[in-house]
Amino acid sequence: MKTNKLLIKTKKGLSKDIQNILPDYEPKLNKSRRFIPVCAPDIRGNELKYVKDCLSTNWISSAGSYVKRFENSFSHACQTKYGVSCSSGTAALHLALASLGIGPGDEVIVPTFTMIATANTVVYTGAKPVFVDADQNTWNIDSSLIEKSITKKTKAIIVVHTYGYPADMETVVALARKHCLFVIEDACEAHGATYKGKSVGSLADVACFSFYGNKILTTGEGGMLVTNKKNIADIARTLRDHGFSKRRHFWHEHVGFNYRMTNLQAAIGLAQTERINQLVRHRIENAKLYKKCLKGIKGIVFPPESSDRGNVFWLYTVLIEKSFKVSRNNLRCLLADEGIETRPVFIPVHLQPVYYQDCFSGHFPVAEDLCSRGLCLPSAGLLLKKHIELIAGLINKYSDQR
Ligand SMILES: *Cc1c(COP(=O)(O)O)cnc(C)c1O
Secondary structure, eight states, X not given: OOOOOOEEEXXXXXXXXXXXXXXXXXXXXXXXXXXBOSOOOOOOSSHHHHHHHHHHHTOOSTTSHHHHHHHHHHHHHTTOSEEEEESOHHHHXXXXXXXXXXXXXXXXXXXXXXXXXXXXXXXXXXXXEXXXXXXXXXXXXXXXXXXXXXXXXXXXEEEEXXXXXXXXXXXXXXXXXXXXXXXXXXXXXXXXXXXXXEETTSSSSEEEEEOBTTSSSXXXXXXXXXXXXXXXHHHHHHHHBXXXXXXXXXXXXXXXXXXXXXXXXXXXXXXXHHTHHHHHHHHXXXXXXXXXXXXXOTTEEOOOOBTTEEOOOSSEEEEEOTTSSSOHHHHHHHHHHTTBOOEXXXXXXXXXXXXXXXXXXXOOHHHHHHHHHEEEEOOOXXXXXXXXXXHHHHHHHHXXXX
């Protein structure tokens, strides 16, 4: 039994014990027998050929032709007109917010159950993130809780398609329309996902993707903003590149950033986009096999699925219930000892020391519950059938432990 407390305190003097919500420290991976990483890229297409082409033609910066080709092909795959590549998913989110004119004095609604960059980028602009709890069934922002968080200062809502499962876009977009707000899709985990037959990325004003090494489609590091709105694409493109004026060199009408993507990254991205269907299919096949193998085990909650939303299962994530014989934290240790790397789910943003102190921390029971029970299993597209069967077999074995 744990008796030690981990108290976090707000500046208002409120305190909360989060010891039982937080995942334990990382277990030690025993790689002596095998190592199954939680994620790894699949770069077996034209990646090497295109990168070699960049090197042999001497085009390695952001001025090379692969950048435009990648932007065109990826935005096309998202059913959007414009793509603005950049250095990371975080940069894409910051560019999106800045392009919409969000800044000091504004509020932006974000789910608390997400990766930290979703909230941080709001802070970069000088605006304030306002957190909303997760939905028990979808793990995405609970759209029924959004309206009461809207104030006169609210300018935008960011939705995250968590672990590849599309958020409740119809409700969010209708709310945004009613209150004249922008909607940004944080689609960093959801390449290729669909919502009522439409591609994620095309469902709101602007969407952001990450191409970090563990994402479904990768350029090592990288990101892209996609949109159907020319004015947003134009300003994002300018802000990405120091706010350079197109007409006169070294002339600046905006405070821009350097968020450019290199030709080398774009070369990899183009090759990845050529195989996007295959990369997505592998994630879905992994999920099917996991579900089949884990089905009979008591105390495991499967990731959300529904007939009108195409989950792409970026990380195959399950919840470990009380009826499972060992805790989530102990299960991670047992798997780590077998050389199997896992991740806990996100620690909600409202519990992060940097946010808890300054913002008032509300009541977010669903996000906290997910945090205490969620487990991301190995999910690489290249994962072998026998690996999934092994992992599921071990989980089955531990479920019988007393
Ligand atoms: C990965 C991720 C990001 C950040 O992407 P980077 O490329 O690492 O900057 C942002 N939001 C979500 C939801 C993510 O999963």
